[in-house]
Amino acid sequence: MALTMNDVERFEAARPRLEAIAYRLLGSASDSEDAVQDTFLRWQAADVERIEVPEAWLTKVLTNLCLNQLTSARARRETYVGQWLPEPLLAGDPMLGPADTAEQRESVSYAVLTLMERLSPNERVVYVLREAFGHSHREIAEMLDITEASGQQIFHRAKKHVADGKARTEIDEATAQRIVEEFLAAATSGRTEPLVRLLTQDAISIGDGGGKVPARAKAFEGAVAVATFMRGLFRPSEAKRAYVGGSPDVWATTANGGPAVVVAVEGRVVGVMCLEITTDGIVAFRNQVNPDKLERATQQWAATDHGDPLLKAF
Template identity: 80%
Template sequence: MALTMSDVDRFETSRPRLEAIAYRLLGSASEAEDAVQETFLRWQATDVDRVEVPEAWLTKVLTNLCLNQLTSARARRETYVGQWLPEPLLAGDPMLGPADTAEQRESVSYAVLVLLERLSPAERAVYVLREAFDYPHREIARILDISEAASQQILHRAKKHVAEGRARTEVDEAAARRVVEEFLTAATSGRTEPLVRLLTADAISIGDGGGKVPARAKAFEGAVAVAKFMRGLFTPGKAKRDLVGGSPEVHATTANGGPAVVAVVDGRVVGILCVEVTAEGIAAFRNQVNPDKLERATRRWAAADHGAPLFRAF
């Protein structure tokens, strides 16, 4: 049965919410878009007049598509070249979804998206639907074909796993931005000591190049090792300029609601460094340089007013 314009409009009204759910579940904007498009095709193929609650029907179809995707994604990531990190989203991207509560903001933070990779698909789905979108356990149970009690138990496990990975208290946004600006000043000073002072003793640095851009397969661990790497990362060099196609403009901004450093060459985002700032200092750098995971960021960057760069790197 062909969809009417009203049927299409009903789906399009739900699209932003569906994309935000899919992104949190999959950690990939491109895969989220594909899942939402497949949901539309399922909507197009069904007798929509028999769907009593379109929002619930669409959410159930999307969530189960994402669960299937997560199962296959785990197998694919076993052969992924180097470290796998989620696709970061720049400030203002509608796929970030609601940010009215602390739980909603945390559920899409880059650090939590990384932690969600440790959860089972079911744990991830319950956590996202409950924490980010405030679905009652009764509805989550219907979406996942489980009992309400099972949904509550799964959420408890998921929150425990996430909490274990986020033991430190984070600082407010203004303070975090000041720390990032101090970091950039230290990183371009050519000295290691100022960087070490900004880091926690067990700081880490992880990069995702997807086999297309050089990135160390193993994380740097410890303040000194991370500081030396960051100093080298911001040290000028022709090889670096040749690799990215020029001298990047460096901006301090936000990605996934947290502080980030964005490197841009001729309007193209070539790297997003997500910085995890805690009360004790910078605990983690997660550097996304895989060009496949920066296409949406580049489009967002072109459409936004981002001001003048802080400096040119390399």
């Protein structure tokens, strides 16, 4: 049955919310767009007039598509080269979705997206729908064809897994921004000691190059190891400039609602470093340098006014 203009408009009105759900579930902007487009194709093929609650119907279809994606993604990531990290979204990206509550903001943070990789597909779906989008346990049970009691158990288990992996109490945005700037100053000082003072003793640094950009397969662990790596990373060299195609500029910004460093060459984002910062210092660096996962960031970067760079990286 052909869709009316009104039917298309109803779907387009739901698209931003569907994309925000899909991104939290899949951790990939491109995969999320594909899942939402597949949802539209099913909307197009459905007898829309018989659908009583379009939002619930669309969410159920999308959720099941994402469940299939999550199951196959687990198999694909077993052969992924190096560490797998989510695709970062820069400030202002509509796919970040609602940020009215602490739960909504936390569910799209880079740290929690990474932690959710540990969850089973069902745990991830239940956690996202309940924690970030406020669906009732009854609604979630109907979407997943499970009992409400089972859905509640899955949610509590997922929430515990995420809480167990989270860092200590976070700090306010202004303080986080200041620490990012202090980190960049220390990283370019050529000395390890100023960096160590900014880190927690159990700090880690993880990089995702996807086999296309050099990135260590194993995380750097401990303040000294991380500081030594960061000092070398920001040390200028002709080889690095040649590799990235120019002299990169560096900005302190936000990604996924948290403090981040963006490295760009002539408008092309070549790296996004997401920092996890607490009252004790910088707990983690999660560095996305896989070019396939930076295309959307480059588009978003080009569409925003980000001011002058803080420094030239190398």
